[in-house]
Amino acid sequence: MPFSVSPPPTRNFAARFTWGQLVTTPLDLGTWALLEPAGLQNHAPQLCWVDPDKLACVWMAGGQEGTAGMSIYGSVLRRGQTRWSVPHLLSQHPEMSEQNPLLFTTADGRLHLIHTAQIARDPHDDSWQRDGSTFSMQWTASLRHQSTSGWGRRWSRATELFSEPAFCRHPPVKGVNGDWLLPIYRSLETGGAFGHDHSLVLPLGSDGRPFGDCIPVPESKGRVHGSIVPAADGSALLQFFRSRLADRIYRSTGSLDGRQWSVPEPVPLPNNNSSLQALRLSSGLLAMVFNRFCLETDPRQDPPWGEAHWPRTRWPLSLALSEDDGLSWPWIRDIDTGSGFCGWANWHLNGQLAYPTILEGRPGELHLAYSWAGRTAIRYVCLHERDILGS
Numbered sequence: 001m002p003f004s005v006s007p008p009p010t011r012n013f014a015a016r017f018t019w020g021q022l023v024t025t026p027l028d029l030g031t032w033a034l035l036e037p038a039g040l041q042n043h044a045p046q047l048c049w050v051d052p053d054k055l056a057c058v059w060m061a062g063g064q065e066g067t068a069g070m071s072i073y074g075s076v077l078r079r080g081q082t083r084w085s086v087p088h089l090l091s092q093h094p095e096m097s098e099q100n101p102l103l104f105t106t107a108d109g110r111l112h113l114i115h116t117a118q119i120a121r122d123p124h125d126d127s128w129q130r131d132g133s134t135f136s137m138q139w140t141a142s143l144r145h146q147s148t149s150g151w152g153r154r155w156s157r158a159t160e161l162f163s164e165p166a167f168c169r170h171p172p173v174k175g176v177n178g179d180w181l182l183p184i185y186r187s188l189e190t191g192g193a194f195g196h197d198h199s200l201v202l203p204l205g206s207d208g209r210p211f212g213d214c215i216p217v218p219e220s221k222g223r224v225h226g227s228i229v230p231a232a233d234g235s236a237l238l239q240f241f242r243s244r245l246a247d248r249i250y251r252s253t254g255s256l257d258g259r260q261w262s263v264p265e266p267v268p269l270p271n272n273n274s275s276l277q278a279l280r281l282s283s284g285l286l287a288m289v290f291n292r293f294c295l296e297t298d299p300r301q302d303p304p305w306g307e308a309h310w311p312r313t314r315w316p317l318s319l320a321l322s323e324d325d326g327l328s329w330p331w332i333r334d335i336d337t338g339s340g341f342c343g344w345a346n347w348h349l350n351g352q353l354a355y356p357t358i359l360e361g362r363p364g365e366l367h368l369a370y371s372w373a374g375r376t377a378i379r380y381v382c383l384h385e386r387d388i389l390g391s
Helices: 127-131 385-389
Strands: 031-035 041-051 054-062 071-078 097-105 111-118 142-148 180-186 198-204 223-230 237-243 248-254 265-270 277-280 286-291 317-322 331-336 354-360 365-372 377-384
Touching: 041 365, 041 377, 054 097, 054 111, 054 365, 054 377, 071 097, 180 223, 198 223, 198 237, 223 248, 223 277, 265 286, 277 354, 286 354, 286 365, 317 354, 317 365, 317 385, 331 365, 331 377, 331 385, 377 385
Parallel strands: 041 097, 041 354
Antiparallel strands: 031 377, 041 054, 054 071, 097 111, 111 142, 180 198, 223 237, 237 248, 248 265, 277 286, 286 317, 317 331, 354 365, 365 377
């Protein structure tokens, strides 16, 4: 007779779940929350300390990427509170597809929001399938800028950051001259699936507005979503890139003023042609949050350019640490593996875990956010550096 045990009485934790609520259990890593969805799709979060005790998260939400109504929303978590706020609409052009938001604060205390805005395509328009184009018209994107004197106060009118088409993903870093260096990239219609995208750096003044010309990253075709951090010894800047070939994360070394960059070279971490973010920790270690998956096994291979590679596997979501500026990554831990589906027949059930962002609070206190379960919601996780080191 088969062995059986009557199930013990259980508590229905799902019935007690609320959006934005911080949750800690012995079965999960760190403290986490699911931010209240602001649309059918919730994607591309970015975290920012808007003041020492207030953590903000902005993301894009709407019906579908590339369609009208994809807009920018924001939520905040105040230190000592146990719930993220209800998301509020921040962007100002609902007739566009507004995407990839980022926040940063300048020395005068103003909070700046930059995001992309592109011409939207009718979701029922299938002409792009016949003309060999892509649904998302990223080549029409411009950067929009607005600012405020503080979270919760009135935003300025959104204006174009500069006149040339461009895309962004990560916030700027402070340059040696006191200006800001914003990593951007150009998305070209002729590339086909964005394989010809290339990266630049846009200098911003102390007021968060552009000055001077864009600085190209040499031979950066297919290297996008640049994430800039200082080198460990402070002698240079490092920029890490997503690869359209879905092979490896790439690294470029730059001068402190951001005016010179080396040709990007692969590092040992895999990349699945999806976003990543780097962060220099107060301990001196370099952190990288990314999807631990790649399509190509040898980054030295040189397949024909044109079509990017899209494996669409955006899990597991992992955090790695380096002590040599990203040349090696001896500490890696999976933060989220999804629902565990990984066979060829049930792979599609796992849900994507994508476009992560990472910030440090108190020393060693790491805050992450990413799009969860196929863009159902934004998931927030707070853990400690020692959770990755294993000490």
